[in-house]
Amino acid sequence: MQTSFTDNYDKDFLLDTMMGPNAMRITEELASFLPITEGMRILDLGCGMGISSILLAEKYHATVFAADLWISPSDNYRRFEALGLAQRIIPISVDATNGLPFAAEYFDILISVDAYHYFGANETMLPRLLPFVKTGGHIAVAVCGLKRDFPRGEVPQELQPFWQPDMNFYSLSWWQELWAKESNLRLQHCREMDCLQQAWADWLKSPNPYAQRDIPMMKAEAGKYFALVQLAGQKI
Numbered sequence: 001m002q003t004s005f006t007d008n009y010d011k012d013f014l015l016d017t018m019m020g021p022n023a024m025r026i027t028e029e030l031a032s033f034l035p036i037t038e039g040m041r042i043l044d045l046g047c048g049m050g051i052s053s054i055l056l057a058e059k060y061h062a063t064v065f066a067a068d069l070w071i072s073p074s075d076n077y078r079r080f081e082a083l084g085l086a087q088r089i090i091p092i093s094v095d096a097t098n099g100l101p102f103a104a105e106y107f108d109i110l111i112s113v114d115a116y117h118y119f120g121a122n123e124t125m126l127p128r129l130l131p132f133v134k135t136g137g138h139i140a141v142a143v144c145g146l147k148r149d150f151p152r153g154e155v156p157q158e159l160q161p162f163w164q165p166d167m168n169f170y171s172l173s174w175w176q177e178l179w180a181k182e183s184n185l186r187l188q189h190c191r192e193m194d195c196l197q198q199a200w201a202d203w204l205k206s207p208n209p210y211a212q213r214d215i216p217m218m219k220a221e222a223g224k225y226f227a228l229v230q231l232a233g234q235k236i
């Protein structure tokens with residue numbers, strides 16, 4: 001059996017830097033659908049503490065702009081520098097809802113892992129992000145989602161105690177329909193991800209208090225509702 005980059009990574013480091021289902025594992029699966037080559041310029045939007053960026057820089061030798069709202073770029077810079085990655089990962093503070101400080105067509109690839117549902121579950125975000133991707137380049141997103149949308153949007157009773165207003169969990173077909181409205185994008189590789197269970201199991205082992213809070217939620221969920229939704233496409 002093939003072992004993954006993520007499985008061989010420093011487990012304590014990952015447990016300390018995860019902010020949800022293991023973003024390094026999710027990024028590794030997402031990246032396997034993308035034509036990443038050495039030196040490509042990638043925007044990692046909503047990178048959190050940067051474990052997705054670290055995978056892209058270490059496994060693929062890409063140049064990554066690690067952009068996030070909640071996590072300070074100084075903290076991320078220290079982390080990247082300690083790993084010897086300061087030349088390949090550029091930390092930056094952005095709020096995607098306020099526009100991005102980059103040149104048009106600057107990135108070969110834009111990725112976002114477990115973050116896009118906080119700011120992108122609407123018709124306006126994709127058309128605002130796409131101009132920063134080169135024509136022929138790619139955008140790829142992985143979000144926490146649902147196997148099926150809740151009927152009438154009503155959260156099942158067993159999940160209600162855990163539900164937060166900003167969760168924005170939707171099904172693959174909900175997201176696909178949203179992205180299909182964008183005429184400058186050829187949709188490719190939209191699917192539910194295989195690493196769902198393992199990525200969540202990794203997270204629940206983290207000492208992060210939010211992980212501890214998620215343990216009863218995942219017990220209540222019991223494999224019935226959640227999915228990891230992957231969306232990927234090429235800018236045309």
Ligand SMILES: C[S@@+](CC[C@H](N)C(=O)[O-])C[C@H]1O[C@@H](n2cnc3c(N)ncnc32)[C@H](O)[C@@H]1O
Pocket residue numbers: 017018019020021022023045046047048049050051052067068069070071094095096097113114115116118119
């Ligand atoms: C659940 S955390 C996941 C972080 C990281 N991607 C990971 O999986 O470890 C969600 C991330 O989305 C980012 N985020 C939320 N709203 C954002 C916005 N408007 N612009 C940029 N990032 C945003 C937050 O800063 C946060 O780090």
